[in-house]
Amino acid sequence: MLTFADKKPFHQCDGVSRRTFLQIGGLAMGGLSLPQLLKAEAASGGQSSHKAVIMIYLTGGPPHQDMVDLKPHAPADIRGEFHPISTSLPGVQISELMPRLAKRMDKLATIRTVVGSDGRHSSFQCVTGRHFSNQPQGGWPGFESIVSKLRGSAHHAVPAGINLFMKMAHGPYNHPGSGFLGAGHQAFQPEGKALANMKLNEVTVDRLDERRDLLAGFDQFRRTIDRQRESTVLDPLTDQALNVLTSSRLADALDLEQEDPAIRSSYGADDTKVLPYSHLGYQAIMSKFLLARRLVQAGARCVTATFADFDWHGGNFSNGRRAIPLLDQGLSALIDDLYRHGLENDVTVIAWGEFGRTPKINKSAGRDHWNRNTFALLAGGGMPVGQVIGATNRYAEEPIDRPVHFQEIFATLYRNLGIDIGSTTITDLSGRPRYLVDAGYQPLPELA
Secondary structure (H helix, E strand, O other): OEEEOOOOOEEEEOEEEHHHOOOHHHHOOOOOOHHHHHHHHHHHHOOOOOOOOEEEEEHOOOOOOOOOOOOOOOOOOHHHHEEEEEEOOOEEEEEEOHHHHHHOOOEEEEEEEEEEOOOOOOHHHEEEEHOOOOOOOOOOOOOOHHHHHOOEEEOOOOOOOOEEEEOOOHHHHHHOHHHHHHHOOEEEEOOOOOOEEEEEEEEEEHHHOOOOHHHHHHHHHHHHHHHHHHHOOHHHHHHHHHHHHOOOHHHHHHOHOOOOOHHHHHOOOOOOOOOOOOOHOOOOHHHHHHHHHHHHHOOOOEEEEEEEEOOOOOOOHHHHHHHHHHHHHHHHHHHHHHOOOOOOOOOOEEOOOOEEEEOOOOOOOOOOEEEEEEEEEEEEEOOOOHHHHHHHHOOOOOOEOOOOEHHHHHHHHHHOOOOOOOOOOOOOOOOOOOEOOOOOOOOOOOOO
């Protein structure tokens, strides 16, 4: 990895130092061996199509009754304080706190009846699609790692899977990792202790704007590499890794200063104090929606990110008034960007959490854990959007029509990536081939 030495502190709008955005190439491997990732790409046959998934994990379990499945005729201790509003789909209503998404419901597939939650406060099920019990040795791998293994990199300078999770105080909220696929397919995280730190000598941020000096520094570095190539026999994958190390493609994608200011503004400003306990890592980093779009444009196949927190055992409505409108803005801007850049057929966006919330409001004006029903919002992917799938009973307790399992949604995501779940397997540490979803689960026909 190449890192410019940054002598002066400078922070982007999301609080990440400028230094993070000036790390190039090898950073993408999260401190791992670059040839390992490239071997995965070679093994996959170097797929030329570039389908991608952006997954937004709504940490803590979002309240479906206050967002996409309001029950205005239920008793007050169930319906809550928010009112439904009409949307661009006739007869379909969502929360008054989501007016932007209401205008874009024709570009969304809303699943109101997601079932199969393990009921645990963890990112595991949203990121892997699997249950916690009966895991193979090493554990189930995250979605990004599976995509990395099966598809490799779409561009040699950008990793297949990227992890934009915040560091959260509740450990299980954090990313579950690559499981039995190992470090070679760990999703890249643009910051963290595991990053290698090779510096391009004598080039600092103070000199970054001095283009001739910067170019001279790169030229000297490449000449050194060329001399090493002449004197050392390098295998093709290591040679390709050197090209990754000296590419600016990933750094450019991470640098939001290169984005159109008007587009950047449409996503909203990062709110690091959105909730009373945001200092524990539960923040509304709006720029990560934009980063996700830029990264898939650059060549990432799967980007996962976290947003705020929805574990509101108390203050459900006061917290909702802070966090839900920000989600509404960020997700709406991302959907607009899919269409603006012609990505609506290639990039699938999904936003969801690990479970829903209790229909009955508790004494602290909160809703508690509820694993019998939750929801998901999907967009893009060439899917027939503009529909609502499933219906719950009068108190939003459970489905009365079309329950949709977590694994059916994962099967749909794999299909959108061009991966056949019926024939594709990944091999665990015991040498056993593992299918991507459990037997009996298929992609949603409604979204075909």
